[in-house]
Each structure stands twice: as C-alpha cells, then as structure tokens.
Amino acid sequence: MFANLLPQSVAQLTESASIALAQNIQQQAISTPLSELPIPTTYVRQGSGGTPIVLLHGFDSSVFEFRRLLPLLAAENETWTMDLLGFGFTERVTGLPFSPSAIATHLYYFWKSAIEQPVILVGASMGGAAAIDFTLTYPQLVKKLVLIDSAGLTKGPTIGKYLFPPLGYLATSFLRNPKVREKISKNAYRDEKLASPDAQLCAALHLEMPAWDAALIAFTKSGGYGYFGDKVSQIQQPTLILWGKCDRILGTRDAEKFAKAVPHSKLIWIEDCGHVPHLEKPQITAQHILDFRS
Secondary structure (H helix, E strand, O other), X not given: OOOOOOOHHHHHOOOHXXXXXXXXXXXXXXXXXXXXXXXXXXXXXXXXXXXXXXXXXXXXXXXXXXXXXXXXXXXXXOEEEEOOOOOOOOOOOOOOOOOHHHXXXXXXXXXXXXXXOOEEEEEEOHHHHHHHHHHHHOHHHEEEEEEEOOOOOOOOOOHHHHOOOOHHHHXXXXXXXXXXXXXXXXXXXXXXXXXXXXXXXXXXXXXXXXXXXXXXXXXXXXXXXXXXXXXXXXXXXXXXXXXXXXXXXXXXXXXXHHHHHOOOXXXXXXXXXXXXXXXXXXXXXHHHHHHHOO
8 A cells, every 4th residue: 555665653644635645645766976876766646748847955854745736746747855865764774864965866867767857846945945946956957946935045053063963863763752843834824724733743753763863964064055145046937935824934034035136037926825935825826827837
C-alpha cells in the first residue's frame, strides 16, 4: 500500500489527500557529482501535458506539504514534487554536503534524469528561496517562477554557525518535540483547526528518517538561504508571487518587496490565509498557478 521507504507510522494517516500522496511516493537513485554513490531521491509525479510544474517544499518539510495542491494541478498539467537534498525522505547519504549549493546541484541532476525540459518552478517558504537560487543558477531550465510566501529577502539568524554538538542535537530535539511542532503548525495557518492530527503527522513523518537531525544541523551551519538582495532583480522569467494575507511566519512585508524587486512579477494576495496557501487555500492557489501557465 505504501512504499517501504516510509516509516511505519504512515499507516496512521486518516485524511484522503494524505493517504493518496503517500501511496504515490516513488524513489529514484540520482547520480550527482556530490557523492560517489547515487542519492535515492523521493518524488511524486502526476498528470500529463503542458509545461511540467515542479513544487519545492519548505524548511524541515517534505513532499507531503503539497498533498492538497498537487492533485489539483495534476488534473490539468504534468506536476512533480520532490524532496530536496537533506530533507523529507530523500536519503541522507554519508559524506554529502547539505547546503543551498548542494541542493541546487541535486535538483539539477534530478531534473536532468527525470524531466529534461524547461519547467514552471514553484517554491513555498524556504522552497521559494531554493527556487530563486535554482532559477538564477540554471535560468535556461526555468520557464516561469512561482513564489508562495517565499523566504529570500530576510536575513537569517547566525545561530546555525554555533550548532556544534551537543548544542545542535539539543536544538533538533527541541524541534522534534510534538508540542513545539504543533505550535509551529498552528501558527502557519490562519484557521488553526486545519492543524489537525493528520496534518501534524504529515509534518513529522520525515523526522523518523535516518540522520534527519545531522542533516538539519549541517544545513543550518552552512548558513542556509540568506538574503538574496539585488540578485532577485536578475530574474528574467515571468514570476507569480502568491502570499497569504495573514502570514504569521514571515509576515507580509516581503511580498511587496519581491513584487518591486523582481522585474516581470505579479503579486496576488490570498485573503483570510496564513503562511501556507497551498494547504489552507489549495483550490484558489491551484487556479492562480494554472492561469499563470499560459
């Protein structure tokens, strides 16, 4: 019923969208210059036709983040989501670097192996920063860009530089705490009732993967995605900026900043919505992305 790579607790999922996505998760070994060993990479592909849409998840997240959005897009268009290097259920192969540049390299070789044509790249939160970085690094591969409550214009904290053992593992133990994750989940939504037990399980399944904590510490110590600054003005692709009007995670100031800084961009506010429009308002979010295709 579910891929063997998923933890046994996946059987506790109760919502149909969550179960359906879990049943469609696949894994492919991706060869990259990052390691002598291929990297078993998890992804979901659904739909057909049109320019492929590729969805990139946020920090400490996984493909489950798009369980409500992906099927709506796939009803009309070929749609992919994959777990970024160091995150989700993609294997954390020993010796790999976990950094933004490594994420871009891994994403490129996944694209080269599985997709091989220009895409509409969609990034949510930290995934937005990853999408910006990939677009700037491989502009010929990105036809259009969609940013959903995106990171990239706020300078991150420097605490990651000091996450040496045992402090790093204390930090990840704190992040693993169910009460902490529940609070984060509720803050991500405008309607806190959407932070259901099923939603919290979707957000925590990947914590059971081997080396989850070590990879998260390594990524944080790398500096993560910082401030892109003037670099976003180099984005030439048509860009759609979707932003929850009630975002309590990143706030709303950066939405206008992105709209002013990215040359060919359009900002659309998602009303009565928090940091995760793709989970809280999936129908509206999907329609805006589908309308943006042409």
